[in-house]
Each structure stands twice: as C-alpha cells, then as structure tokens.
Amino acid sequence: MDNIWSWIMSLPSPNDWPSDAAPSLLLASSPYKFITFQADCSLGSSLDAPVSFSISLHEYNSPAPSRTLWVSNPSPLSSPSTRHYLLLHQLIHEIITLSPSISSLNSNVYLELESISRVAETFEENEASSFFSLTLLLRLFLLCAIDAPVEAGYLFFSALTENVSYALNCTKVISNFLLAVGPDVEQRYMRSLGYMLSKWCLLRDIQTGPKLNAGPVPAACFSYATSVHGLFVLKGYAPILAMVHVRAAETNKDEMVSEPKESALRYALAHQQLELVVQLECNVCMRDPRFIRVDIHVDSLRMHVIRLGYNRQDDETELEEQDEIEIESERHFPSRVRFWVGPVPGSTYATGPSLGRSSGNPEREVETTQTVKGGFFAGAKGKGIRAKVRSSARTRNRSWRWEQEADGSAAVFEGVLCDTATWTEVATWRPGSAPTDPRTGLRRRWRGPGRAFSKKGGLVVAGDELPEGVTWRVGREMEGRKVRWRIGGRFWVSYFANEVRSGYWETRCVEWNQEVELALVAGGDHHHQLLNGMDE
Template sequence: MVHLPNTPTREREIKLSFLSIMDIWSWICELPNLDDWSESPVFELVSSGQADQDGSTQSVHLRADRTSGSESEAAVIFTVCLQGFPPLNAEKPLWVSEKCHVSRENPFLPLIVQLVQEIIALSPNAPNSTCPRAQLQKLKPEPIAWVMDSHSLESFSTFFNLVFILRLFWLCACDAPNEAGSLYFQSLLPSALEIVSSSPLPVLRTFLVTVGIDTELCFMRTLGYVVAKLCIFRELGVGLQVLVPPPCRSPGFSYSTEAHGVWALKGYASMMTMMKVASSDGLKPQIPRLDAKESVLKYALAHQQLEALVQLEYSVAFNDGFIQVLARIDNIRLHVAKLGFKNQNDEAEYGEEKHFPSRVRIWVGPEVGATYVGGLSLSRSTGNAEKEVEIQKIVKGHFQNLKLSKGKAVARTSTKTKMKNWRMDQEAEGNGAIFDAVLYDNATGQEVATGRPYGETSDDPIHGLRRRYVGANRPFTKTGSVVLAGDEYGEEVGWKLSKEMEGSVLKWRIGGEFWVSYWPNQAKTSFFETRYVEWCDEVDLPLIPGKMIV
C-alpha cells in the first residue's frame, strides 16, 4: 500500500534546483578516478531547508562507494540514503545497486539494467493481462547499451532521470518513513514528470521500440500509476498545488514508427491527464453532498490508463505519369488498463466499473502545405442504413351461421431496424483521410461521447450499455477492449503524387483523437464522464522503387 504523504503543518522551503535532477547521469559519468577518492561522493537529490530541533536537515541523497579489490576489479556501488528522518535521524540506506566495474565498457550499464528490471517487476497488475511483470525473463543489456550509445549525454540524462525517479517512487512511497514520501511527492516527482509532459523524449521512444512490447507495457503502466497518484494527491490538496504546474493535463506519451509497409501510432494516457469534456459533476448543485461510495468509485476510475495502437498498411505503385499511394486501416486497438494491485479494496465492489472507448478519429495524409499531391480518393460511402418493414394483417369477422353478421379487419405494421453499436465513416479534410468510429447507445440512439445516460438525476440511470462486458452482442471484449479491423472501414484510400517525387522519402502525418467514457455498468450511481486526448506525429513514406526503408 502506498503511503499518502503528510500535509505539512507549515510551509517548508524545498532546496531543489529544477536542473539538478537532469544532472544525475552527468554526475555519475563524471565521477573522479577511484584513486582520487578521499571520501564517497554524494549527490543530494532533495533536501528540506527546515532544520529539526537537533539541527539536522531531512534529505534524500545518492552516494557512490568504492568496493575493495585490485585495480582490475575496481567497482562502484550506488546507494540511495535517507538523512534526518525519524526514528533514528541518522543516515539510513534505502537501496543498493549492483557492482559497476569501471574498467569495463559501459561501466554503468548494470545500474540502468537493474533500475529498469526492478521497475518492470514492481509494475501494477492489469487484470487478465499477459504483461509478465516479475515472470519476465531477465532483461537483456544489449538493447539498453545500444540506446546509450545512440544518444547524446544530455538526451540520455533526461531518460535516466525518468527511470531513476520511477524507481525512487516505490522506495519513498512504500519503504521509507511518511516524511520521506511527502518530500518526494512535493519535489522530485512533479519536476520529473513535468519534463516528460512538456516535450516528447526521443530516448524514451527509442527505448520502448528497442526493448519490445512486453517491457514497454510494464514500464508505461508503472509510469501511468505514478502519474495517477500524483494527480490524486494534487486534487486532495496535500501541499503540492504550490509547486510546479501539474502534469495532470498533459497529452500523455505517444510515438510513431514505420516498418515493413506499416505505419503505427502508439499512445498512453493516464485517465486523469485526459481533458474532461462531459461529466455529471456539472449537473450537481454547487455544494454537492458528500458521497462516500462515489468517492471510492472515482478513486478506482482514476487508476486507469488508455492504451491505443493504430496500424495502417500502405503501399506505393509507380505509374507512367504519377505515383499512387494507398493506405488502409489494419488495426485500431483501444484498451483501458486498470492499474492496481490485487489487495486494493475497490477491486471487489467496483471490479467491473471502468472507462471504455466511445469514439476514435484517425487521420493520415501528407504534410501541411504539400503541393505534390494531386488528389485523394476515399472508398467508403456514407452509411445509408437499411430498414426491414414487416406488415401483419389480422382479419376478424362473423359469418352467416351466427345471429349477427358483421366483419372487422385490423392491420398492424411493425418496423425492424438493424443497428450496430459502432458506426464507421470515412471523410476528407484537404488531402488528409479521416477514419471515424463512433459508439452509440442502442437503447436511446444517442452518441455516447457527447451524451449521458438517461435518468441522470437518479441513482440508477437507464441506458443500453449496462453489463457491457458480457453477452453475445456486447460492443467490447470481455476485458473492455475494442478492436476495429480493416474489414470495418472498407477498402483503402489513395493519393496521386507527382512523378517528380520518385526517389525521395516524404514525411506523412498520422494522428488521432480518442474519447473514453464512463457510464455505470453494474454500480448504482449517477456519475458519468467523458475524457479526450489527441496525438499527432510524423512517419516516413519512402518513394524508392524496389526498396523499403525500415
């Protein structure tokens, strides 16, 4: 269980340089020669400026210690230490690294591999997930070594800072005194996550592509869990609102790739970082009554993360007077992962309550202002739903053998309409092709992303998405995911390009808007909301006959 940081009784001055966190890796790389060490070098991560009654200052620092041995076996061990925290107030080791042999190539590679491996092993559970966590095979050092060698010191320093802060989260939140956790949440974590949310990290993208999808999921779910905790603490007001602007309205993290004739866009967004576009909170009085059950529900919903994958297949054909570029949806996979642990109290009562994808809008096309595109062709007509009309006639009457002779005819007409939960459309905006998928409530016919369940003033609103993860006609998988394959969107879309572009590698835009909604599934509550996030990136389009860039 993660400790909630204590609200300070008085404002404490946090001695922390925003840039100092960025220098952790530089400090490690610039450690002096082991022969010149008169004492163990110390890097102060964070310190409170307020001294206690005995004159000591609370701090968290990283210490480098030389191990005994010959010069050829000289090694460094790093230790995270607490200083000035009760009950002893003396220096207390909190974490110890493996040996880093300075005589070897990439001497500090074991440190980074250990940090990443421990982050994976401690990643939160997602029910029914195959993310292997601790069962994941030992992380191979070669991919991380390649990431280190392919980026500058400054770029890799930012990535190392993120990895170190994520590992420090579990140490300060679970294994340290409450005061240390409070100091961590008030200083180190907001600053580090602000770096991630303010600009994309190229090294993080390279790392995720290199280490594989299993490690990627575990790593990003840990990051999502940490962000969720920070956002919750901010909303509770535990002294964090006076610090740096929160990363709780950031677009999450996304990146794109191009390989083997496929464009891919991946994105991760912790639920509370997504922009709220509709909610039952706006329908309540200005001073709402305190609802304990709704608070527990919101707490459970906050520990969720949208995981999106968009894959488009593309092909290039070279004709006499032009170049034909074709693209089609291969897969759109949207999953809302529940980030928690099996012993969480909300799991029993709200295990089936979660956000679900309610709309996705994907666009792909040439860069803005491109003049080499001659035209865009779509392949799907606007839907014209068919209706089945059933006419039933009933005739009633009396005949001659009865005393009264009269007749009566009654005609009844019924209409049957075939409806799907999801409606797919293709559109165009300039030279960009747009693929749109919208979820509808079959009970009312309204769009879920912009609507609300019927009877929102009741504790048990009525709508057609209750028990949405069971039954043969459910609009989601049993785990709450949505898979939209190419057969739902029709054939490919196409662009005609100038022949002069042959032999070049163009930049193609790919992006998406994603909506997730919460409507009650089994719980009796009037709470609902819809959240939104947008991602956009560029991918390569190689126009080289007989050659594909990977």
C-alpha cells in the same frame, strides 16, 4: 535530480577515490529528513574496482544511522559508459518486474543489456540526462509505493512535481527506447510510468482545492509513431486525469468540475490509463505510368482503459472483497475515435484522398416473408379461394458507426459509439440533451453477446470491419524520394456507472499528432486492391 547523469559521469577514478566519505547527491529533503543517492566503491589492488549505488533515508541531527532503501549491483568504476548502462539496465529491469497490471501472458520478461546499450549510445547528453532521471524517479516512486517507509514516500511526493516536469522532457528518447526493447517491455514500462503520473495528477488535483479543475497535463499523455514493415503505427498512453475534461473545455473557463461522491469510486477512476494502438497498412503501387498510387487501409485499432494498481494482500471480509471487485470493474470506456493520415500540411505533390466509404448511415436489413394459406370454398355466390398473407421485417443495428471524410490532404476515419435504441451519441450526450438516457442501456456493458466492447472493456477494430481504404495519387517526379506523412487522432473516453450505484458521468479526450516517413518506392511485384469497386 536533473544533474544525476553528469554526476555519475564525473565520479573519480579508483586511484582518486576519497577515503573519508562516499560521494552523494541529494534527491529530496524536508526540515527533518532527506534522501540521498550515494556511490560506494570497494577499493583494492585492482584498477577495475567495483562501485555500487544506493538510495538512503537520513535524519537531520540524529545519532541513528541512515536507512538504506535500495542498492544497485556492482559495476566497474573504470568504465563510465559500462557503469551507466549496467545501472540503467538494472533500473529498467526492476521497473518492469514491479509494474502494475501485469498480464498473465508475459509474467516473465527478459530485458537484454545489449538493447539498452544500443539505444543509450544514440542519446545526446541532455536527452540521456532526462531519460535517466525519469527512470530513476520511476524506480524511486515504486520503491516508496511498495517497500519504503512512510516518511520516504512523503519526501518523494513533496518533490515530485518539479522532478516530473523535468524528466518528462525526453519524448524522443522514450520513443527510441520503446522501439528498441519491444512491445512487452514497453507495456510494462509505460504502465509503471502511468501509475506514477496518475498519482502525480491526483496529488495535483488535491492541492488545487476541492472540486477545482486543475486542467489537462499534455506532457503526461505520451505518443509516438513509426513506419515499419509496411505499417504506419501510432501508439499512445494517457492517464485519465491528464486528459482534457470535455465539459470543462466546452465552457472555456475554470469550472467547478463535479466528482464522484463515493471516495472509493473516485480513487478507482483516478488510477486508469488509456492505451491506444492504430496500425495502418500502406502500399505504394507504380503500375500506372502516369502516377504513383498510395493506398492505405486500417489494419487494426485497439483502445483499452487499463486499471493501474496492485492487488491488496491483507485479509478482508467477503463483503469488502465484493465491494472492491465492483469498484475495480468501474472504468472508462471508448466512446469516440477520430484519427487521420496523409501528407504533412502544405504538401502539393499528392492529390486529395479518394475515399472508400460513404456516410455512415445506420445499417438496416429488411427481410420480407410472405406465406399464403387458404383453400377452396363454396358459398352463396359461388366457389372461391381464401388466402392469408404474413410479412415480417428485421432491423440490424450496430453500436459503432464508422465514416470517412477528407480534411485537406488528409483522410479521416471516425467512429462514434451510439445507443442502439435511440442512436444517441454517447460522447456528446449531456443530461437533458436527449429524451432517452443512454446510461440505462450501457449498464453491465461488458456482458452479453451484443456488447460494444471486448470482455476486458476495450475496443478492437480489425480490417474486416473497416475494409474500405483510401488512395492518393502522386506525380512520377517524386519516385524514389522519402516524404513526411502525418498520423494522429483525437480519442474520447466516457464513464457511466456500470455495477455500482452512482449518478456520476464524464467524458475526457486526448489528441496526438506525429509524423512518419514514407518511401515512394514500389512495395512489391503484386498490388493489393484495397478499395472496393475502384480499379486502376
């Protein structure tokens, strides 16, 4: 599959098209069956004859005809570039249409052909080949998962490992593509990709043997960053099974990692994906003649664990439906966040960051009320006053504790999920490490007014919760230049039983590092004061 892009480019012109057999390319094979990618041309008097591509299932030494699994729309054979763009556009359109976990807010998404053509023109040949292979592989996966016969799916999954390893070697191209098509198409494309990669990781874990830790898959955890409209944006997508298993990583050896005893629960937890968006607002101020000031504060942070899959259409009993609903509600949840921003390591043009938040001590609010009741009385020793005093105190705890710190030239924002009763950190908890088990307080965690997550189980943090920013000072000699800044983070998700009865627990994490470009030019006539209590 790695040469399919060049194969399409090398198709003959209409005048030289072979009349005996259509050109074809082998995609997957076994001793009995094979899948091919074929080009069919309708030759006629016109030099602009249309060509269609198809995917077919064949059987060796069988008189039965081949079975066509998929057919593309016709495109002009005389224009290789148009041929590529039209085919790529159709593949992506079908991928986002068949994407799992489609939101009801964007049920119909329109994908412009101009967006595909514009971004495809920037591809180098090897990048275009990898991206096209990944897109075709993804479409073939959805075909085998939804419509194709079982034998086609078996062939596909048998050849999956080698093809995926090659196709994932195009992170730069995927970044450019996602920036060109917008967030709605991006979400659907990456959820389809995450669904395929989750199946791949599950198959890989099964092949390594029962309960063996096959290790993380960094190539399956994709991220990119961009600087746009005054924001540094970091986005990341990670199938849960591709993330680092924290317990196995701590032992620094191949460990027999435990798995859920319930097969349905194991299957549900395997088909989940972490989706991350970090947006940092950046402002460059040049009011002071001595230095340039760079202010950054958190615009928003979003972490969601999405269930990947399709709803079952067959009739089931009410008990089965209820069990399925409970299993589907079981998902990992964010338990720790640590992200950083600053000049690239080794930079000397900027000072270390000035922080805007002190250590995240628990917030405690004390309210004292004194009430005096009494009256005059007459006793044996004379008259007096009898009084009664009452006082009360109130403590307010937050599930998430946020802190700032500096690491070299970078500023670090860190949030930790804690059990509000014992202040046990969820991401670092192990059985026996704390007297109180936080799993008890985190059952049915998506309900109630005091929950630490949104209704859908995600973490959403806006600037009103993290209003304190950080500041760097840069010498005036850097004015007008463009410099590289780093943005990245390490993100943890954990699982404790929510609605079902299970003693299984785990914590996984993923780390991403990207670079963005910062122009040291004035951002405007006015300056937003981002740091509380710090004036220029």
